[in-house]
Amino acid sequence: MFMILEEVYEVIKQRIREKPEGSYVARLTIDDKKTAINKICEKVGEEATELILAAKDDKKDEIIYEAADLIFHTMVLLAYKNIEFEELLKEFERRKK
Ligand SMILES: N=c1c2ncn([C@@H]3O[C@H](COP(=O)(O)OP(=O)(O)OP(=O)(O)O)[C@@H](O)[C@H]3O)c2ncn1[C@@H]1O[C@H](COP(=O)(O)O)[C@@H](O)[C@H]1O
Numbered sequence: 001m002f003m004i005l006e007e008v009y010e011v012i013k014q015r016i017r018e019k020p021e022g023s024y025v026a027r028l029t030i031d032d033k034k035t036a037i038n039k040i041c042e043k044v045g046e047e048a049t050e051l052i053l054a055a056k057d058d059k060k061d062e063i064i065y066e067a068a069d070l071i072f073h074t075m076v077l078l079a080y081k082n083i084e085f086e087e088l089l090k091e092f093e094r095r096k097k
Contacts, residue, residue: 009075009085016079029080040080043073 015025028043029036047070054062078088 005071005075006085008072009079012076012079016076025076028076036080040073040077044070044077047073 012025015023016029019026019030028039031039047066051063051066051070054066075085078085
């Protein structure tokens with residue numbers, strides 16, 4: 001089940017690399033580095049706010065939807081910074097008690 005995150009991460013990396021037409025990730029990352037990182041960070045902030053609002057409204061479906069949006073945009077940020085998914089997993093492993 002967790003494999004899906006890794007699969008999406010690989011697609012995100014491919015979109016950043018090849019910038020195919022019609023790709024949301026390509027649209028978010030196509031500009032010069034400063035603009036791209038600003039656009040990605042703005043989405044991360046926006047999705048975090050939407051998740052907070054959903055949590056406060058106590059609407060389970062919306063919480064799940066907004067959490068997925070936030071995780072997705074966080075993955076775009078990590079991939080754009082050339083961080084491997086494996087490196088994120090290792091950090092969780094390191095924290096495991
Ligand atoms: N998981 C996602 C995913 N989650 C959310 N989103 C997009 O993130 C955006 C969320 O922003 P908002 O909630 O603000 O909605 P919006 O108003 O439409 O957003 P904006 O266009 O204004 O930025 C939407 O446009 C969603 O389509 C995603 N877009 C793509 N993916 C995955 O990423 C892969 C690559 O996508 P493309 O780059 O589009 O090929 C796909 O195969 C999917 O697996």
